[in-house]
Amino acid sequence: MKALKVGIIGFGTVGTGVYNVLQGFKDITIEKIAVKNINKKRNIDNFDENLLTDNPYEIVNNPEIDVVIEVAGGVNPTFDILKTAIKNGKHIVTANKELLAKNGSELFALAKENNIIILYEAAVAGGIPIIMPIKTILCANKITKIAAILNGTTNYILTKMAEKELSYDVALKQAQDLGYAETDPTGDVEGFDAAYKISILSTISFNKKVDINKIYREGITKITADDIKSAKALGYTIKLIAMGQVLEDGKIDVRVHPMLVSKKHLLAKIDNATNSIMLSGKPVGDLVLTGAGAGSEPTASSVVGDLLVLASELEASNKPIPQAICNHDQVAEQISIGDTYNEYYISINATNNPGAIGVVGTICGKNNINISTIMQNGINEDNTAEIVVITELSKESDIQNALNELVKSECINKIDNLLRVMN
């Protein structure tokens, strides 16, 4: 292994984890750590305060430093900092999913130009080995589908809602109290975090640049205790699924939304903050990779893993590793949600009227939607009825048309929820 001098940008949970793990590797020297607040008390044994700087450019402009480890996150000012690092000939190990999703193309192009390696195992699914395996041992495969639980916060909330029959608000509050959710939970609960990750994972898996702005995204805030109860009665559990697939015509379908997942599916069994990635490829078939998707230590495993691979490759050769460069030259042709085909769960509030189920059936039929299950799910105090429908494979635009028609019908009060189904 080549002895390396590194600078770390960002010294929160992940940065501290990386610092601690690196103490076990004598060939890696930490030259400098860039922090926001240089005066903050650090709770680390024998810590040398002289390592700290509040100017990250001291790292990226330091000619002694070989590799920049970026665990600060965000786009500004990180994007500019990393561009400077690359121009200065420094290799990059980053956990920054947002930056890669939004500005990865520009960053990878700049890296190629400068013969620089960017590794980013920690940006997707924390400690789970996925990016490096796709680039190495799985590289004989044509990967055609990914379905994954990539956000621990939402999976924790959904797990508690199901286990303890909690409302979304109560489960979110508990997750916040326990540190699983942030004070402003938007990035997690609205699916932004999962969307960044699936855009990176789809790009590397399908070898075509996936545009984060074209990813359909729906969070978990509208999931009710009733939805979870109905799903359970039908043999499903609700998960926030990030998925990407290559369609027969070569177009790419990438999205993030909650789904009813059949209890027989391995992803249905992934509870709490755990992440899991199901990947389908030829010739490998289906693989499921499960582990901690966040946290100081698991994320540090991936950051330091990338760093050690880099050190070992740089010792063997000064040329960049071919597989380590992500191909962003070809752009994916992404389809819109209206053009996707799914099975659906529809929960409907109707008048307590013998004709309601007939109306639902008729309108679905008119819109090319075959129903596989329809059940009346109890009568409310206001004498309205809850109807739950599971459809066969249908086109999203047909479903949207049917819903528009349904709400105009006299015996339908409102559509409570529409969710997609994975069997």
Place this chain on the structure above:
Amino acid sequence: MKALKVGIIGFGTVGTGVYNVLQGFKDITIEKIAVKNINKKRNIDNFDENLLTDNPYEIVNNPEIDVVIEVAGGVNPTFDILKTAIKNGKHIVTANKELLAKNGSELFALAKENNIIILYEAAVAGGIPIIMPIKTILCANKITKIAAILNGTTNYILTKMAEKELSYDVALKQAQDLGYAETDPTGDVEGFDAAYKISILSTISFNKKVDINKIYREGITKITADDIKSAKALGYTIKLIAMGQVLEDGKIDVRVHPMLVSKKHLLAKIDNATNSIMLSGKPVGDLVLTGAGAGSEPTASSVVGDLLVLASELEASNKPIPQAICNHDQVAEQISIGDTYNEYYISINATNNPGAIGVVGTICGKNNINISTIMQNGINEDNTAEIVVITELSKESDIQNALNELVKSECINKIDNLLRVMN
């Protein structure tokens, strides 16, 4: 990627899979394929019969060939063939678990001497990426435990026994009829195959040579329909588990035996011929990797994956990749089964006598065994009673002493089975 010329030794299921997958990679040329029977009709489109030879030494002595792909299996004559290949400067990609388990040390030493790389992703768990991730992205970790389902045949048999309440013999017969088990199933059902794999996996994970001859091994042939029924009633399913762990004193505990696995454990949910590996490391925590453990295409994914990594590394450098060499210098100090601690399931045939449970409890107590559950599991036609015991963590030698004492007791007819438990 460096253009490579390869020779394939062995042209059965896996060899044919590798041949097919390689058709998609124009930089890899298949020079020669060594087969047992050169006259056998091959069911492959546009196949060039001139590729075939029945003399594998034509491959390993051919100066044109860069890499030998060995998918023939067995120790004789494969060991000698591969030694010749290495001495002739050819890199090796192999799926041969038996050879690596039995003669890996000698083979890796010879490879090191000759600056040769041996890659063997396909030798453990078919298409699941495990060897390469341990050597690359997980290399910052200290791996302390592996618990895995590494044999598809036995997992298929146990799944069918549980699903359809079949006896072992009937389930084996069905597995044979469907091609999941061989005519002579010994290698699978007696745990030899899983033992080869866990010896390789433990050696690379713990970075110490594990001796295949010191691995405790027990197969599934004694599992009865009653065991599976009792396990189910207690919240468990029975799986053939290959495990390896580093104990606190640095000694290594590696073994293969059936276990009652708690239904809450992810490994309990791995059905049919699927394989799954749970790996615990620091800092990564617990990872579970699941996929097809055998079969033409999944195994070819790993063989060709190894080959493409090799091609890409050889292009960047002519020096072997440091992580790709397995450390066999340090020898593991393996403990014997008597020194292991486990929870146990004991099924006992007793006289139908109110004192029997008391006798079991007393003898267990005398031998330092705490019982967590004891249940009488029905009366047989011959008026004997079935008693099932689950113990707390106990030393195996204490358990063996207790069993010896139990069978001497008047009210105990025999010990039907002893299995270990994983919660």
